[in-house]
Amino acid sequence: xxxxxxxxxxxxxxxxxxxxxxxxxxxxxxxxxxxxxxxxxxxxxxxxxxxxxxxxxxxxxxxxxxxxxxxxxxxxxxxxxxxxxxxxxxxxxxxxxxxxxxxxxxxxxxxxxxxxxxxxxxxxxxxxxxxxxxxxxxxxxxxx
Amino acid sequence: xxxxxxxxxxxxxxxxxxxxxxxxxxxxxxxxxxxxxxxxxxxxxxxxxxxxxxxxxxxxxxxxxxxxxxxxx
Numbered sequence: 401x402x403x404x405x406x407x408x409x410x411x412x413x414x415x416x417x418x419x420x421x422x423x424x425x426x427x428x429x430x431x432x433x434x435x436x437x438x439x440x441x442x443x444x445x446x447x448x449x450x451x452x453x454x455x456x457x458x459x460x461x462x463x464x465x466x467x468x469x470x471x472x473x474x475x476x477x478x479x480x481x482x483x484x485x486x487x488x489x490x491x492x493x494x495x496x497x498x499x500x501x502x503x504x505x506x507x508x509x510x511x512x513x514x515x516x517x518x519x520x521x522x523x524x525x526x527x528x529x530x531x532x533x534x535x536x537x538x539x540x541x542x543x544x
Numbered sequence: 545x546x547x548x549x550x551x552x553x554x555x556x557x558x559x560x561x562x563x564x565x566x567x568x569x570x571x572x573x574x575x576x577x578x579x580x581x582x583x584x585x586x587x588x589x590x591x592x593x594x595x596x597x598x599x600x601x602x603x604x605x606x607x608x609x610x611x612x613x614x615x616x617x
Contacts, residue, residue, distance in 0.1 A: 461572035479588040481576045543581045544572065 419461030427454040447462030481532075485539040493531035500527055546605045550578040552596045566595050 431450030438445030477483055501524065508515065546617035553563050560578070564571040567588065577592075584592065593600045 474568075476588070479568070479573065479585050481569045481573045481582045482570060484582065543576050 409470060411466045415465045415469055419465040420458065421461075422465065423454060423457035423461040424458040427451075430457075481543060485536050485543070487530045488539050490534035492535040493528050494529040497524060497528055500524075545583050545607060546580055547577065547603050549574075549592065549596075549603060552598075552603065554580075556596075563595070567591050 427450040428446075430453045431446040431448075434449035435442040435446040476478075504520075507513075549563075553560070558566075560574045561571050564574045568591070569575070569588065572582075573582065577584055589600050589604065593603055596603065
């Protein structure tokens with residue numbers, strides 16, 4: 401199964417325009433939805449959430465409309481050592497999350513502390529990203 | 545697993561990048577295989593053997609680990 405890609409060529413201008421337009425539309429939709437929950441200042445809610453999600457939607461637009469011209473599937477992706485680093489890093493990060501979440505749940509159950517979902521999800525996300533990055537870096541240093 | 549890929553590549557005056565292109569993998573993969581830090585998958589080992597025109601066992605030497613026969617023990 402090919403899971404990574406290689407650089408192929410350039411995309412037509414229409415693909416880039418389409419990706420930018422799609423990103424702007426999607427970011428505006430998110431901003432509009434967010435503004436519904438910010439009664440005190442709807443415009444500020446719209447601007448903040450549209451701006452914060454625009455980067456992600458630009459990336460999504462590039463994947464959907466541009467990448468099919470600029471990258472090609474790598475049929476031997478599984479054979480590369482980079483794939484092994486990726487697999488080891490994701491596997492290790494997953495175990496870190498399971499262990500940490502289990503311990504945190506245990507502590508919360510005993511202490512009966514109340515923690516907001518926003519804080520918990522942010523910590524889980526940060527833990528996952530940091531764990532993956534460190535493990536990938538260590539594997540790369542060791543095998544290079 | 546030890547291998548003689550670096551020697552074989554040197555005999556042909558191929559760069560690591562050229563061998564990587566022939567095998568369809570990254571140059572880092574070739575570097576790590578040559579240093580014995582990465583055991584290639586079986587399909588990749590077959591491709592390496594095909595590129596050098598020999599058998600897999602001519603290129604790779606497994607580290608000495610005795611194979612135990614459960615019927616004898």
